[in-house]
Amino acid sequence: MSEPQAQVEETAPDEVVPEEQIAFDVGEFPGGARSAIEAVLMVVDEPVTDVALASALELPVEDVRGHLAELEEEYAAQQRGFTLRQVAGGWRVYSRSDYAPVVEKFLLDGQQAKLTQASLETLAVIAYRQPISRSRVSAVRGVNVDGVVRTLLTRGLIEELGAEGEGGAVLYGTTDYFLQRLGLQSLDELPALAPYLPEVDVLDEIAEQGRG
Numbered sequence: 001m002s003e004p005q006a007q008v009e010e011t012a013p014d015e016v017v018p019e020e021q022i023a024f025d026v027g028e029f030p031g032g033a034r035s036a037i038e039a040v041l042m043v044v045d046e047p048v049t050d051v052a053l054a055s056a057l058e059l060p061v062e063d064v065r066g067h068l069a070e071l072e073e074e075y076a077a078q079q080r081g082f083t084l085r086q087v088a089g090g091w092r093v094y095s096r097s098d099y100a101p102v103v104e105k106f107l108l109d110g111q112q113a114k115l116t117q118a119s120l121e122t123l124a125v126i127a128y129r130q131p132i133s134r135s136r137v138s139a140v141r142g143v144n145v146d147g148v149v150r151t152l153l154t155r156g157l158i159e160e161l162g163a164e165g166e167g168g169a170v171l172y173g174t175t176d177y178f179l180q181r182l183g184l185q186s187l188d189e190l191p192a193l194a195p196y197l198p199e200v201d202v203l204d205e206i207a208e209q210g211r212g
Helices: 032-041 050-057 061-077 097-109 117-129 134-141 146-154 176-182 198-211
Strands: 082-087 090-095 158-163 170-174
Touching: 032 050, 032 061, 032 090, 050 061, 050 090, 061 082, 090 097, 117 134, 117 146, 117 170, 134 146, 134 170, 146 158
Parallel strands: none
Antiparallel strands: 082 090, 158 170
16 A cells, blocks of 8 residues: 655646735834835826825825825925825825926926927827826827826926826826917817828727727
């Protein structure tokens, strides 16, 4: 009679082994939790919720909200050139409105480089389909537009118009400065798009496919 063989646990071929999670304690960082929150806010492209921050930093949501409020008060007290704003259900660092004139002069008067073809195409999609999310613009153009959208925001040609429902994607539209640059009184004066882009009627279908 043969002896029973020892059972060896093996990973099934189709079983995914999760990567080791990054371990840290925000309390051990030089600036603590508040500095950790700042570090995250400096790299986000869109407003991030306090719940998402709490999850990433492994902190209670109420603690994160308290840190955000303290940071906002600290920036105001120190008259910093930037502030924290709650937009579209999330938080993000913005330049303070008090310094809008100098920022506008630097960006608009001091940066006269022409828009690239990619920027012009992205701006056209936003102008004709606004309000529209970044993901839908990407779906229409077939490429990632994150960098281009940041450029258009910096140039003051587009702006955030809110979000798609509660906690949804940020929606973008053109600004009054966009109309000024084109010499238009309103968006109603934009030329008809159909003669130049016959497939305009299927843009929404393309965008939906890109989201699927």
